[in-house]
Amino acid sequence: MARRVLHISDCHLVAPGETLLQTDTEATLRAVLEQAAGDAARNGCDAIIASGDLAHTPTVSVYQRFLRVVSDYFSVPILCLPGNHDVLHVMQEAGLPMDSIVWQDWHLQALDSHEDDKPKALVADRDRQVVVQGLKKGAAHSVLLATHHPLVEVDCPWLDKDRIVGPLELMNWLNNVSEQRIRGAVFGHAHQVVEGQVGVWPVFGVPSTGFQFRPHSAKFAVDDQGPGYQWLDLTDDKKIKRTVRRVES
Numbered sequence: 001m002a003r004r005v006l007h008i009s010d011c012h013l014v015a016p017g018e019t020l021l022q023t024d025t026e027a028t029l030r031a032v033l034e035q036a037a038g039d040a041a042r043n044g045c046d047a048i049i050a051s052g053d054l055a056h057t058p059t060v061s062v063y064q065r066f067l068r069v070v071s072d073y074f075s076v077p078i079l080c081l082p083g084n085h086d087v088l089h090v091m092q093e094a095g096l097p098m099d100s101i102v103w104q105d106w107h108l109q110a111l112d113s114h115e116d117d118k119p120k121a122l123v124a125d126r127d128r129q130v131v132v133q134g135l136k137k138g139a140a141h142s143v144l145l146a147t148h149h150p151l152v153e154v155d156c157p158w159l160d161k162d163r164i165v166g167p168l169e170l171m172n173w174l175n176n177v178s179e180q181r182i183r184g185a186v187f188g189h190a191h192q193v194v195e196g197q198v199g200v201w202p203v204f205g206v207p208s209t210g211f212q213f214r215p216h217s218a219k220f221a222v223d224d225q226g227p228g229y230q231w232l233d234l235t236d237d238k239k240i241k242r243t244v245r246r247v248e249s
């Protein structure tokens with residue numbers, strides 16, 4: 001059966017009462033989740049992918065607040081993965097769900113591209129081995145990969161220097177170890193809409209639930225577009241249909 005997945009990213013939660021780049025990142029996350037819950041009431045939601053930079057201040061209490069905020073709007077399985085502002089062992093200590101979500105037909109698989117305290121992507125051998133283990137769960141016909149860093153250039157040199165290197169080799173390797181089940185990938189980090197292709201695979205970058213980066217900018221620049229998220233319709237014929245939404249109010 002077709003699945004519908006909510007993809008959120010780059011929430012950058014800070015301590016209660018604090019803001020980041022003049023943004024109350026808990027308020028914008030709540031606005032995203034409230035609108036997405038309205039979408040879900042009409043069209044359903046089977047799971048959530050939260051693709052990193054969930055905290056800007058990576059403490060156990062901030063991560064637990066992230067989970068509480070999400071649970072105020074949704075009670076579906078969630079797959080969290082770390083971004084460059086996250087600290088993996090703190091996420092684990094806080095109990096963030098980080099295991100693959102596996103149905104009969106589709107399999108949501110995270111790939112850890114982060115290193116604690118470093119902006120640059122790094123997919124280490126141990127990260128690949130975690131994916132190999134994850135892919136052994138279930139026998140879905142299709143796998144959607146989720147990572148933090150982009151797998152393609154986003155035309156922002158200050159961001160592009162930190163993207164995942166060798167994406168085609170990586171996707172080919174993943175496709176081999178998954179027995180040709182990879183159908184595409186989603187990622188965060190770019191804080192803007194990205195649509196690209198790696199080999200035969202479509203890849204989709206999602207806006208941030210907080211603040212956006214200006215497209216086509218050589219240097220760091222904040223954009224005035226609103227908080228966003230995307231829906232991923234995973235179809236019976238093994239395709240990924242992506243729909244980006246911005247908070248309207």
Ligand SMILES: [Fe+2]
Pocket residue numbers: 010012052053083189191
């Ligand atoms: Fe981010």
